[in-house]
């Protein structure tokens with residue numbers, strides 16, 4: 001399988017590990033399993049500590065760990081320049097980053113503020129465009145970019161509100177980026193993950209209800225794990241998916257197909 005995926009010794013940037021429950025950590029574990037060189041980016045010192053602890057506890061070694069605040073163009077540019085200068089070629093990027101203000105997830109969607117809307121878009125959707133732009137010059141052998149989205153982009157899920165709009169932008173951005181970057185043989189896809197209990201999920205008030213609903217009604221009658229999301233992400237990063245770009249792939253026990 002490792003040979004089919006062809007990610008051994010490839011340099012893959014993973015953005016968005018806050019702790020061992022993060023979807024990005026599930027992705028990183030799958031990447032370590034196939035022998036990739038994993039480069040982490042983090043926003044806060046607290047996350048850096050959590051990444052270091054997760055690596056030590058699991059007896060793993062990162063190729064590099066770099067600070068990157070996706071609300072800042074300068075920070076994104078500096079992060080990818082540092083990564084590029086250290087590793088030379090970047091073969092893949094995993095964008096697993098999102099944020100919205102708590103009040104915009106608690107209040108009715110109708111009450112979304114202009115600032116809250118802009119902030120959710122900036123952090124959760126524009127950040128993919130900026131990261132892709134700064135990574136692309138170092139992706140000289142072609143490669144793959146994968147982001148994390150959610151069903152709330154297409155369906156109204158109570159309490160997901162402004163984040164649903166950000167995910168809709170994110171999914172459209174995946175398609176436009178796929179066209180631009182296809183010329184460089186860089187593929188861009190999204191994984192639409194089922195509900196996974198993480199730090200970010202705490203902001204969604206209806207989260208427990210969603211978990212139960214998936215258990216009851218999805219074809220597989222269970223929730224998915226960050227590891228399962230990680231495995232599909234690695235599939236989209238590697239050679240087996242070389243003909244796939246601009247897609248949203250669901251890892252949600254099939255929940256999205258149900259009426």
Ligand SMILES: NC(=O)c1ccc[n+]([C@@H]2O[C@H](COP(=O)([O-])OP(=O)(O)OC[C@H]3O[C@@H](n4cnc5c(N)ncnc54)[C@H](O)[C@@H]3O)[C@@H](O)[C@H]2O)c1
Pocket residue numbers: 015016017018019021022023024042043044047068069070071095096097098099123148149150151192193194195196197198199200201
């Ligand atoms: N947990 C779920 O149920 C679920 C389902 C579908 C999609 N997702 C998506 O998966 C992705 C990862 O979320 P998660 O659930 O693993 O939660 P998480 O809280 O573990 O990860 C979110 C990450 O975003 C980072 N982040 C936020 N603002 C940032 C900024 N300005 N600069 C840099 N990093 C920033 C945080 O530091 C954190 O590492 C998100 O895009 C989320 O919307 C989550």
